Amino acid sequence: MRQDGPKVGTFFALCLLAALLLSGCNQEETVHKNPQDAIRDGWALISISDFDRAEIAFTQAATSSAPGSRDALLARYGLANAYQHRRPAPRSTDALKLYGEISHEDKGGEIGAWSALAVARINHVALYAVGREVPPGSPTGTSALPSAVELDVIRTQYQRVIDAFPGTLAAEEAAICIGNLLIEQIEPTRVAAGIKFLREWIALNAKSSYLNNAYRAIAVGCDLLKDYKGQLAALLKASECRIDTDADRSSEFYRIAYVADALAGEPDVARSFYQRLVDNYPTNMRVFLCKRALKRLPAPPTVLLIKEGAR
């Protein structure tokens, strides 16, 4: 049979041609001019779940910034976040290690504080992961919740953030996390402990940006304990302390009005918030219920009318 040697050469020539034509298809890697741009880009890439390129951007930022500088810390913090939030497989070990290094290097500093908080958050979230073994005897269809012992360990990690990084935003957030951690256990003594903790914290941090979050958590706790007056008071304080006042607050107003009306027995407060909802959100679906409630509620006594006018 005739040998086919020359055809092999033709084949490889065609492959080379194809390779040349396709070689232009590669995506160019962005080279950033300065570490700040790289860091911003990295966070933008995390927000769109492009973790590979985010890691590259943060690594570029880290190598191009001066060692020990704020940019270097921010770059490494960003990199740790890229490891932590990567999906489907987070690099939790790498993230924990890097966060640990940053919190150790930036003692008392802002980035160090957020890093320490991130360590506690990783461990906290891990306790709610899918697939954890359900305790024997649990009803069918239920899934696992962390035990009180496991959550106490997390609590100490949050407390460490407060102790090591006092005065930082991260420390404030850590306190809110402790309060929520206690309340999410649903068990009454724990919930009461959570409420107490948050109230004490509020007393010491009257100007914190997290007051709204603290009062919201207290409101949830009071609801669980069926302390509706406490719940109402907390909801009212949370409403006063809200920072994002331009957001849609219709459900917030309605919840306050409903609790005041149906649970806490405070018709004046109820009326006030039903009316606020109607005035501020005239096209909201709850307007119908609010107007029905306003018709139903007893008219306020004259004394209270004067008080409202004074506001």
Place this chain on the structure above:
Amino acid sequence: MKGQNISLRQARYHLSIYLFLLPCALFIGMFAYYPAVNGIYHSFFQWNGGDVDRFHGAQSYSKLFLADTEFWLAFKNALILGIANIFKMAPSIVTAVCLHRVRNARLQFVYRVAFVVPMVIPILVTTYLWKAIYDPSNGALNTILQSTGLMKALVWISSSAAHLSENFDPLGFFSWLGALFRAGENPAWLGTPSLAMLALILRDFPWVGTFGVLVYLAVLQSIPRDIYEAAEVDGAGWLSKFRYIELPMILRQVRIMMILVIMGSINDAGLVMAMFGIEGGPGGVVQVPALFMYREAFQNQNLGYACAIGVVMFAVILICTKLNDWLVKPGD
């Protein structure tokens, strides 16, 4: 030409053949085999197609076999459709034999073209045509039944079955038949739960599948004329010629078509979805396994579970194919 075994050293002289096959093999590997292997791989994962990809062993399979009765009920529907589809192969065989027996070559050509032309119409288009035929108010089927008086006959059959079911109805068949047609009402073929499966089976009447006709005809036309002449000399009639000459010749093709029919009954979701919607008709009466799989994948975002369903469907088709091979033996 028979195949030859050659040594590896000899193969280098034919290297170009293998190299030229390589791109094609790569494409098939990439677009056919890789997705299949990937599907089997992901059947052991909890996978939503995006950011959740968690290994959980055979949980999907145990859930499917132990907890998901809906899937197995869908197989019941597939079985009914499969059996019906097998019976629906008969008209194709008869048509091919009739075409083959046409003595006038020109006339045979005309008939052949007439049967082949509908093949160019996509299946989805014919499905929508049948939807229009089944329209209860303006559809051709109800119009024909009413105008020919057949509807009265169907109503009579139904009412008789209803009476019979009061005294004797061990399988519920007579009560089902009794509810199908009512006086003064146009049957809603696609909208009535009791009629939906019947509508699906009756689709494409008279079931002369063009592809099948062509396949059988090609084989029949390879039968030499002298065999027929010899049979006529022996006094063989119409049926004997079919039974002893033609049927054994096309049995291999019948077996292949049966495999395709079984696969189609289990694998087909598109046509049921086009006719009845993603829920599988009123009450889910025509839900089929592939539709169930489609819903799990694209409505429930449970792609890992859908992959497991696909693997099970593949296994069922394989078993059916083997059974088919064992039961239907081709003639030599």
Place this chain on the structure above:
Amino acid sequence: MKPVESRPTGFWRRISERFNSQRNANGNGAPADDGQRRVNRIAVALVAGTFLWSLSHVLLRQRIDETAHPVLSLAHWQLEPGIRTGMETMARRYNAMRRSRGLPEVIFKQYPISEKAYGQWVTTQLIGGTAPDLIEMGIGLPAATWVNYRGRYFVPLTQEIMRPNPYNAGTPLENVPWKETFLDGLGNPISELQEYYDIGLSAFGQRIFFNQALLKKLTAKLASEGKIPAALDEPPGDLRAFLKLCDQIMELKDERGRNYMSLAGSKYQMGFMVKQIIDPLTMELLDKVDLNHSADASSEETFFAARMGRLKFSDPQVLRIAAIWKEIAKRFQPGWNGLDRNDAVQLFVRQQCLFFATGSWDASTLKVQAESSETPFPVGIAKFPVISPNDPEWGEFGWGPTYEKPATAFPFGIPSQSNNRELALDFLRFITTRENNQILNDEIEWIPVIKGAEPKPLLRAFQPTFEGMYRGWNLELGSRTKTFTDQIEPLMEIGEDDKGRSFTILDWAEHMDTEWVDAAARDFEKRDEDERDGLQTKNALAAVLRAKMLLAAPENRDFHTRHYFGYASVPLEANKNIALWQAWLRETAPAKKGAQP
């Protein structure tokens, strides 16, 4: 056959020989004849020529010189009459404004792409870097993909919409944030990204369309028979009267002896009737279902309420609602359940049905089809009938009309790769003033989306009702419950099962109390898993917003701080939701067989 005499030399000659040779059984080549050689060369030339043209087209493509006249391109899937001309009108008005300010005119290019191909087209353009400056969002791709695309390819407009629209100067909306000039305040941000990306140009609503001439004719006949007091120009607003009229219509026959059908129905139309008439009747159930006092019944709350026994489908009130539901289904034409929207449209356009429920997006199409049908007829639009509080049987549900959320639609986003981002944003601001939005929607025959803008007379009936009833339950927790309700509801609506046996409202309630709850439990398992997996996503988003706050320039710090704290509670409270749900599940777990109370 002659063997090949010599080995071909040269690469191209070898290629040529390959095309021209035929192989015999021994593998030797034989030259082809002249005719075949000519054909082969033409084929090679064609392929090579096409490839070279395509290559040069891609490599040499240039943008039009935009220094003299900027070019603004926009893509949408609206092929209906009026959309293109409406946008052209807006383009003319925009250029007139620019001329008056001494600015160069803009060249507008519209790319109307069909729905079926839209998703793929947008994907290709975004990935290829050739996306137009404005892209209509939301169709042709799964919702999650659109979310991903927004984050990856589009400009967030959150800061822009918080500022007033400069084109509202001199109007009552002058100092109102651009966001608040829309009927729905542009809704909520994309929850996964906590940013706004789309600006909508129209609103949609749903109504009952009717054949005005046929209604007049048939009701005149009924009036002459003394069945109704007088002929009607529009359908009754009371549900009982409406259904009675439907019955009376169905008894009348046309010239061909066929009975008229009152409601043109399909699964699509039934969806509207349920949403507009039946769902609001469940509002009283909110007290039982709304566990977190938000006045909004979520699917999880509905599930838990059913598990707790607070919500029972066999409850007399629910059964009465189901009875009204069934009454409506009886007035659809026979076999409606097996039909699609287009089948129902045909019945209406062929004047076999009197009423047809659909959305405002169909208004202009129906009008055109009605005018161009064999016997043209005028189309009227009416609100869905409601129950009167004085109704002897259903009066308990007569609380008022149905609430209609003023939802912005026909949304456009700006790709980050656009070279004319500012121009695109400016154009969007221009066409969302009250005056321009009204003119645009007059042309398209859709509903304006800016507060104070009035729709055309034909569409006045679409003015949304902002004070009304809405649903008190949500039965779709996931795929299983959706499939279950999609399968079981038709049986109740038609009144029979697959064996032809009667399927009553009580049967429906029994199935819902048992099988729906089971299906919901299975969906809830998935929801619980999604919620747990979602903790990671929520924390990631909080981290991104926090980073924006930390890295923000001083002039933007306030905005990003408010943005961060507006979202911060979400991940902080997420664990609590999971824990609460599990606590409810344990409380309401069915008792094991044989267990002592």
